[in-house]
Amino acid sequence: MARQSDDHAVLHRLMQQYEAAPDDEARGRIVADLAQRALRHAFAEETVLFPAYRQHLPGHGDELTAHVEGEHQQINDLLEELQDADPAAAGYDDRVRRVFTLIDSDAREEEDVMLPRLQSVVDDEELRTIGDAWEAARATAPTRPHPRVPRRPPGNALAALPLAVSDRIKDGLDRLPRGARRVSSAAVLALAACGGAAVAAGVRRRRRRSVRAPRFGLRR
Numbered sequence: 001m002a003r004q005s006d007d008h009a010v011l012h013r014l015m016q017q018y019e020a021a022p023d024d025e026a027r028g029r030i031v032a033d034l035a036q037r038a039l040r041h042a043f044a045e046e047t048v049l050f051p052a053y054r055q056h057l058p059g060h061g062d063e064l065t066a067h068v069e070g071e072h073q074q075i076n077d078l079l080e081e082l083q084d085a086d087p088a089a090a091g092y093d094d095r096v097r098r099v100f101t102l103i104d105s106d107a108r109e110e111e112d113v114m115l116p117r118l119q120s121v122v123d124d125e126e127l128r129t130i131g132d133a134w135e136a137a138r139a140t141a142p143t144r145p146h147p148r149v150p151r152r153p154p155g156n157a158l159a160a161l162p163l164a165v166s167d168r169i170k171d172g173l174d175r176l177p178r179g180a181r182r183v184s185s186a187a188v189l190a191l192a193a194c195g196g197a198a199v200a201a202g203v204r205r206r207r208r209r210s211v212r213a214p215r216f217g218l219r220r
């Protein structure tokens, strides 16, 4: 599961960049980048990796994944508080550091315990299948915190499609100049509903293609 470790390394580098950031604007930018990467990563784990772990390790899979899902929930809660916060505000830095601590703990539990155990009970072909599914889930995951969405399938996956689309619309709006952002929330919701259907169709098409296409291997 090299993709998991690569993603953890990227998150760790962003934490180091935060510590060396020259000003509040840079810190805010780094936290925004880290947030969307961490949330997509965690969503893919909750949707693909943890169910596979529970399926293959029924003896202790539920306890460990419930613990890590609890950490993901705390990360979602904190990132929701941070997403519109001013990096210069009191308490911002404390919240960011709590997120870092949770991500570090999460990565250690996954890399040191969960993944080695999973690798010991499934063959390479199954690992590649899990890795491919994890990558597909990450590619279509929501990019913003949604702490009130369930952390387990099918609830998280059902909520994810429209949220992923509306998040990407908001991400696009955030990149526009301020004066060009006047899109009504009704229009965003309508686009999200249409986009959700389109994403669902895309996922179905990708699934059909994946039967014929060669696997795309262990890469980020």
Ligand SMILES: [Fe+2]
Pocket (backbone or CB within 6 Å): 042, 045, 068, 072, 106, 107, 110
């Ligand atoms: Fe995680």
Ligand SMILES: [Fe+2]
Pocket (backbone or CB within 6 Å): 004, 008, 041, 045, 106, 107, 110
């Ligand atoms: Fe992880």
